[in-house]
Amino acid sequence: MITVNHLTKRYGDFTAVDDISFTARPGSVTGFLGPNGAGKSTAMRMMTGLTPPTSGEAHVLGRRYADLPNPGRHVGVMLDASAQHPGRTGREVLTLAARTIGVDATAVARGLATVGLTDEEAGRRVRNYSLGMRQRLGLAAALVGDPEVLVLDEPANGLDPQGIHWMRGLLRDFADAGGTVLLSSHLLSEVQIIADELVIIGNGRIVAEGTTTQLLEQQGTRVRSLDDDALEVALRAANIDVARTPAGLVAQAPAAAVGRVALDARIVLTDLAAGSAGGLEELFLTLTAADSREGIAA
Numbered sequence: 001m002i003t004v005n006h007l008t009k010r011y012g013d014f015t016a017v018d019d020i021s022f023t024a025r026p027g028s029v030t031g032f033l034g035p036n037g038a039g040k041s042t043a044m045r046m047m048t049g050l051t052p053p054t055s056g057e058a059h060v061l062g063r064r065y066a067d068l069p070n071p072g073r074h075v076g077v078m079l080d081a082s083a084q085h086p087g088r089t090g091r092e093v094l095t096l097a098a099r100t101i102g103v104d105a106t107a108v109a110r111g112l113a114t115v116g117l118t119d120e121e122a123g124r125r126v127r128n129y130s131l132g133m134r135q136r137l138g139l140a141a142a143l144v145g146d147p148e149v150l151v152l153d154e155p156a157n158g159l160d161p162q163g164i165h166w167m168r169g170l171l172r173d174f175a176d177a178g179g180t181v182l183l184s185s186h187l188l189s190e191v192q193i194i195a196d197e198l199v200i201i202g203n204g205r206i207v208a209e210g211t212t213t214q215l216l217e218q219q220g221t222r223v224r225s226l227d228d229d230a231l232e233v234a235l236r237a238a239n240i241d242v243a244r245t246p247a248g249l250v251a252q253a254p255a256a257a258v259g260r261v262a263l264d265a266r267i268v269l270t271d272l273a274a275g276s277a278g279g280l281e282e283l284f285l286t287l288t289a290a291d292s293r294e295g296i297a298a
């Protein structure tokens with residue numbers, strides 16, 4: 001697991017990461033979400049021993065990254081997929097990564113297959129790779145040492161919806177096998193698909209955290225029915241706040257309570273889901289707005 005304790009990074013007067021604490025657990029995919037410049041990369045660099053913290057600490061598998069023996073065998077890191085040498089082929093990049101951490105060459109073919117790079121693609125120079133192919137290669141390099149933990153900075157960047165879906169499956173399998181995944185993104189839509197848990201950061205501070213479902217539930221329940229007018233009246237009669245949106249009614253109550261009101265009123269529901277459409281998006285934008293430095297705890 002990854003444990004971050006009061007981690008802080010200051011550059012002169014500027015605080016890039018401001019006293020953040022959270023845990024990324026084995027068996028789940030934790031999304032580290034925040035707008036550009038929020039401090040995600042700086043925090044991940046501190047977790048992986050590339051930037052010394054001003055104060056606080058980060059532990060991976062119970063130790064500071066720098067204290068792990070052969071960290072590449074325990075922690076797969078992808079911080080900048082475009083940092084790969086442009087003149088090398090994908091296969092060469094991966095072979096070097098495998099040699100550096102002392103795993104045998106069979107890991108290279110396995111890694112390429114895992115991320116779906118064909119033999120022909122692996123033989124091309126990285127400068128001719130699309131952004132999505134670079135992300136796949138970066139992911140293969142992170143996985144090559146068969147690690148227990150993955151730390152990935154914007155891994156979905158440049159992937160098309162199909163690619164994001166594929167990555168979700170890959171990271172899901174990794175977590176289901178007991179692995180710990182921490183990935184960052186500035187796009188809620190991406191991270192919402194991939195992550196079980198969210199840590200939302202704005203201006204260097206954590207402004208909300210919880211499971212994706214919990215955060216969504218705080219946004220009320222979106223509901224449609226064959227008679228929204230009658231449902232609205234019934235919900236209000238049950239003392240449930242309700243608003244009309246283009247996506248249907250949004251009721252400030254858990255889905256079960258909304259369903260019960262509809263049942264009692266004999267109204268047929270056609271849609272019932274946690275979270276208003278765009279609710280999490282709104283929450284994210286509010287919590288990470290440039291002037292919300294104080295943040296709002298979830």
Ligand SMILES: Nc1ncnc2c1ncn2[C@@H]1O[C@H](COP(=O)(O)OP(=O)(O)OP(=O)(O)O)[C@@H](O)[C@H]1O
Nearest residue numbers: 011016034035036037038039040041042043185186
């Ligand atoms: N070496 C440095 N010196 C001074 N300021 C820095 C340094 N590294 C990062 N920063 C600043 O710290 C802040 C956080 O940057 P960081 O790259 O961690 O953000 P981020 O959340 O990863 O953003 P993005 O989504 O754009 O990658 C930014 O304002 C950045 O300019």
